[in-house]
Amino acid sequence: MKHIAVIGGGIVGISCALALQSDRHEVTVLEPGPIGEGASWAxxxxxxxxxxxxxxxxxxxxxxxxxxxxxxxxxxxxxxxxxxxxxxxxxxxxxxxxxxxxxxxxxLATLTFQATDDFKALAADIGHxxxxxxxxxxxxxxxxxxxxxxxxxxxxxxxxxxxxxxxxxxxxxxxxxxxxxxxxxxxxxxxxxxVTDPVQLVKRLTEAFLARGGTVKSAAVADFSRDGSVVRSVRSTDGEDIFADEIVIAAGTGSKMLARKLGIRLPxxxxxxxxxxxxxxxxxxxxxxxxxxxxxxxxxxxxxxxxxxxxxxxxxxxxxxxxxxxxxxxxxxxxxxxxxxxxxxxxxxxxxxTPDTRPVIGRSARLANVMFATGHGQLGLTLSATTGRLVAAEIAGRAPHVAIEAFHPDRFSRRQNYSPHGAH
Structure with a gap:
């Protein structure tokens, strides 16, 4: 079991958190805004x-x-x-x-064609x-x-x-x-x-996450503590250090700033x-x-x-x-x-x-224990459950049910030595 910090409690972040819980990880979600009022609520x-x-x-x-x-x-x-x-x-x-x-x-079709089955499985799992x-x-x-x-x-x-x-x-x-x-x-x-209501959907997902022992911290990220390519902890805006074995950045538009703090440029x-x-x-x-x-x-x-x-x-x-x-x-x-x-x-x-309309799912070669799950554009709700499955599989070392090379975070910069077929 790992302790995992998921940054972002919107539809993508909370779906990742639930998928990680299913693998018996201890998960903390950081979300500064009201639950259910991210991109999907509009x-x-x-x-x-x-x-x-x-x-x-x-x-x-x-x-x-x-x-x-x-x-x-x-x-x-x-x-x-x-x-x-x-x-x-x-x-x-x-x-x-x-x-x-x-x-x-x-x-995109490789992802969206999995979306309905993945979403139905998630909705059934939380009892709704x-x-x-x-x-x-x-x-x-x-x-x-x-x-x-x-x-x-x-x-x-x-x-x-x-x-x-x-x-x-x-x-x-x-x-x-x-x-x-x-x-x-x-x-x-x-x-x-x-869906019947995207706000209530996120709230029900969050309730299920909390009922299974998850933690939601109402705070933003101030900074990270690093040891080379490994991020040791996340410092919240209220001064708390959250130590984690793995970190998932699923903060929507806020992911750009967070990635920059870690030396990664996400357009x-x-x-x-x-x-x-x-x-x-x-x-x-x-x-x-x-x-x-x-x-x-x-x-x-x-x-x-x-x-x-x-x-x-x-x-x-x-x-x-x-x-x-x-x-x-x-x-x-x-x-x-x-x-x-x-x-x-x-x-x-x-x-x-993102400028190529593809989401960002995967690890950067420059960070050993950080997963990105962002940049979904108009497909955040659509791909939420599918992204959660992919993030959980990557962290567990399982083969993903959808190939994710095309969504790699390093695809935007040659300086980050991205090779879509290389080791992450």
């Missing part, structure tokens, strides 16, 4: 099995100049943050070539299988031109094995009578599903996502419905509809632009004409993105 709550085509699509990149001038665009870049993000964007753009996009999609609703999701399109914007992405996703059925707008309305009747086209994404930037909960929506919805043109989705959580989406690149210390959440709700009426938007609750979460 999400659509989907297990996005087919979300494998990277954001660095040529058509998307061509729109970036216009987005800089439009604060209400589905994807925006804060002008005040653009220069600081330019090195990241340069790497991001270099991943827009077709062969690179196909390679990224193939790598009902948190997952296994229904496909809908994407709706105004007309032929609108539908064509998703054509290349659908083709690539199908090539990788995703199941996407293209139907008429009327067929979509037959499935969901509440949606507007003038959509010409729709798509049914059969591989997807959604992780925060892509802000906004969400509005509508507890009195007045709409009966059974499936998650995405409107790609508006950059958002609508999910029927247990006690409210969640209108979530839009993406904003900005500095990690930048304040939310709540106007973006308001725009989402206004546009949601295009999809659900009968939507009641009173008594709403706004949320914002920072999704940790």
């Amino acid at each position: 999400s659509c709550g989907c297990l996005a099995v087919g979300e494998i085509v990277p954001l660095s699509q040529p058509k998307m990149l061509m729109q970036v100049p216009g987005w800089l001038m439009d604060p209400e665009a589905p994807l925006a870049v804060r002008p005040t943050s653009f220069l600081g993000l330019l090195p990241w964007f340069t790497r991001f753009t270099l991943n827009s070539f077709p062969h690179k996009m196909r390679a990224i999609a193939a790598d 299988p009902e948190v997952l609703v296994e229904r496909p999701i809908l994407k709706v399109f105004d007309d032929d031109k609108d539908k064509a914007t998703m054509g290349a992405a659908f083709d690539l996703a199908r090539e990788m094995g995703c199941t996407i059925d293209e139907v008429s707008g009327q067929e979509a309305k037959n499935m969901e009578p509440a949606i507007a009747g003038d959509f010409q086209h729709a798509a049914i994404l059969r591989d997807w599903s959604y 992780v930037e925060g892509l802000a996502g906004y969400s509005t909960l509508l507890p009195e929506s007045g709409v009966d919805l059974k499936h998650t419905v995405f409107y790609p043109k508006g950059g958002f989705g609508i999910t029927p959580y247990q006690d409210a509809l969640a209108v979530a989406g839009t993406a904003e690149f900005m500095n990690l210390d930048a304040k939310p632009n709540w106007r973006r959440a308001e725009v989402l709700v206004n546009h949601a009426r295009r999809v659900l004409p009968g939507l009641n938007t009173t008594n709403s609750e706004r949320r914002m979460g920072r999704r940790p993105f």
Whole structure:
């Protein structure tokens, strides 16, 4: 048995902690924020099995100049943050070539195609299988031109094995009578599903972790104590030294700063996502419905509809632009004409993105006892249970159920002597 410190108590961190507990390790989680209020709380709550085509699509990149001038665009870049993000964007753009996009999609598919089974096993293990609703999701399109914007992405996703059925707008309305009747086209994404409430999900996972003897410390990390390539302890912001045999960094966007303290450069930037909960929506919805043109989705959580989406690149210390959440709700009426938007609750979460859209899972060659589990972008909830299994297997010395070479933390820097086929 080892003592393991997991830094980050969001959906990925707590999933790692539970997987490590299953191997009979003593686990301490450090989480400075409220439980359940990380990146996933402002999400659509989907297990996005087919979300494998990277954001660095040529058509998307061509729109970036216009987005800089439009604060209400589905994807925006804060002008005040653009220069600081330019090195990241340069790497991001270099991943827009077709062969690179196909390679990224193939790598992500190896993870996402395991996600549903891994998540169901985790939910059953904590005694809450009902948190997952296994229904496909809908994407709706105004007309032929609108539908064509998703054509290349659908083709690539199908090539990788995703199941996407293209139907008429009327067929979509037959499935969901509440949606507007003038959509010409729709798509049914059969591989997807959604959770009843991402906040309650994280809380239930945390409760199970605590009930099994785990410790959650409400503190951030101030520094690390090292002995060469071995990290001996984690010093929290309240001055306590937490000694650990292994350390897992699963702190989302905060992982960038923590890695830097350990001499590792991770190009992780925060892509802000906004969400509005509508507890009195007045709409009966059974499936998650995405409107790609508006950059958002609508999910029927247990006690409210969640209108979530839009993406904003900005500095990690930048304040939310709540106007973006308001725009989402206004546009949601295009999809659900009968939507009641009173008594709403706004949320914002920072999704940790890498320039190649792949998460960071594994050890750096420069650190003997540190695992990274971060950079999941829009797939944090989707890949949480799968990442937990992979982290636990690596620490136990077991063969992983998914190859993780493509997600190695050293892939970003030649100076770190990364060899994807070498020993970690």
